[in-house]
Amino acid sequence: MNTAEQKKGTVIAAYRSYTLIEDSENNFFKCQQRKSIGQVVCGDIVTWQVEDEHSGVITSINERHSILQRPDINGKLRIIASNIDQVFIVVAHKPELNEGLIDRYLVAAENSHLKPVILLNKIDLLDKQELDAFKKRLKLYQDIGYKVIYTSAKQEHGLDSLIQVLNDNNNIFVGQSGVGKSSLINTILKDSNARIGEISDATGKGKHTTTTAYLYPLKQNQGHIIDSPGVREFGLVKLSEQDVADGFIEFRDYTGYCKFRNCAHKNEPGCSLLKAVKEHKISPQRWESYQRIITSINDENH
Numbered sequence: 001m002n003t004a005e006q007k008k009g010t011v012i013a014a015y016r017s018y019t020l021i022e023d024s025e026n027n028f029f030k031c032q033q034r035k036s037i038g039q040v041v042c043g044d045i046v047t048w049q050v051e052d053e054h055s056g057v058i059t060s061i062n063e064r065h066s067i068l069q070r071p072d073i074n075g076k077l078r079i080i081a082s083n084i085d086q087v088f089i090v091v092a093h094k095p096e097l098n099e100g101l102i103d104r105y106l107v108a109a110e111n112s113h114l115k116p117v118i119l120l121n122k123i124d125l126l127d128k129q130e131l132d133a134f135k136k137r138l139k140l141y142q143d144i145g146y147k148v149i150y151t152s153a154k155q156e157h158g159l160d161s162l163i164q165v166l167n168d169n170n171n172i173f174v175g176q177s178g179v180g181k182s183s184l185i186n187t188i189l190k191d192s193n194a195r196i197g198e199i200s201d202a203t204g205k206g207k208h209t210t211t212t213a214y215l216y217p218l219k220q221n222q223g224h225i226i227d228s229p230g231v232r233e234f235g236l237v238k239l240s241e242q243d244v245a246d247g248f249i250e251f252r253d254y255t256g257y258c259k260f261r262n263c264a265h266k267n268e269p270g271c272s273l274l275k276a277v278k279e280h281k282i283s284p285q286r287w288e289s290y291q292r293i294i295t296s297i298n299d300e301n302h
C-alpha cells in the first residue's frame with residue numbers, strides 16, 4: 001500500500017485512544033489525528049493519511065453541515081455527533097417520561113436546524129389504558145407538528161413505520177439511559193449488521209450501556225443511525241432567551257407581534273405570547289416548561 005495515500009471516509013466512533021473510520025468500500029481504519037484539526041466526532045467526514053492497511057492519521061475534517069452538542073459535566077460544550085438530519089428523542093414509561101427533557105431536546109434540535117421525531121418505546125409493557133394515557137400526553141407534540149412513533153423493540157412493533165422515517169436520512173437516537181435506543185437499533189439492523197456484536201457488555205450482566213456515539217449504516221440506502229449514550233439531563237448553554245423561544249415552534253406564530261420589540265414575554269403590556277397563553281392557543285404545560293428553561297439557562301450561563 002502506498003503510504004502517502006490520502007483516503008476519505010466516515011467517522012463511526014471517536015474513542016479516547018483512536019478514531020474508527022469506514023471508507024466507501026466498507027474497510028475499517030483505526031486512526032490517530034493531528035491535534036491541530038480539533039476534535040473529531042461521530043458522523044464527521046474526514047481525510048486521513050494511510051499508514052498501513054488498518055491505520056492512519058486524520059489530517060482534515062470536512063465542513064459539518066450540522067452538529068448536535070451538549071455541555072459535559074464541567075459545563076463545556078461538546079459535540080455529540082455531526083452531519084445529522086433527524087433527532088429521535090426516545091422515551092419510555094421507564095425511566096419515567098419527562099416532558100421537560102423532551103422540550104430541552106426540542107429546543108436544541110430546532111436551534112441546530114435538525115428535524116426532531118419523538119419515539120415512545122417499550123409499548124409491550126403497557127396495557128391499553130396506559131398506552132392511551134401516553135398517547136394523550138404526547139398528543140400535545142403531535143398537535144404542534146411533531147411526528148410521534150410508538151414502538152416495541154422487544155416485540156418488533158412499529159418498526160416498519162420507524163424504518164420509513166429513518167430511511168435515506170442521517171439520524172441520531174438520543175434520550176435517557178435505558179429507554180431502549182440500542183435495542184431498537186439492534187432490532188432494526190439485526191439481519192444485516194455484524195457490527196452490532198461490538199456493543200460491549202460493560203457489566204457482564206446483559207446490560208449494554210452505550211458509552212460512545214456509534215454510527216450504523218442503514219440497509220440498502222444512503223442513511224445511517226447514530227446510537228448515543230443515555231443522559232440524565234440535557235443542559236442547554238450558549239442559548240439566548242430568543243433561541244429558547246424559537247425552539248418552541250408553536251410560539252413562532254406570536255413572537256413577532258408583541259408591542260415592545262424587545263419584549264421578554266414576562267409581564268409586558270401588549271405581549272402577544274402572553275395573550276396566546278391566556279387564550280389557550282399555547283398549552284400551559286409548554287409555557288411553564290419554557291419558563292423553567294429560561295430560568296435554567298440564566299443560571300447556567302452566569
Ligand SMILES: Nc1nc2c(ncn2[C@@H]2O[C@H](COP(=O)(O)OP(=O)(O)OP(=O)(O)O)[C@@H](O)[C@H]2O)c(=O)[nH]1
Nearest residue numbers: 122152153154177178179180181182183209210230
Ligand atoms: N420490554 C421491553 N424492554 C425493552 C425494550 N427496548 C429495550 N428494552 C430493555 O430495556 C433495557 C435498556 O435497553 P437499551 O437498549 O440498552 O437502552 P439504551 O437507551 O440504549 O440505554 P443507554 O445505552 O444506557 O443510553 C434493556 O434491558 C432492554 O432489553 C422494549 O421495547 N420492550
Ligand SMILES: [Mg+2]
Nearest residue numbers: 181182209210
Ligand atoms: Mg444504548
Ligand SMILES: [Zn+2]
Nearest residue numbers: 258263265271
Ligand atoms: Zn412578548
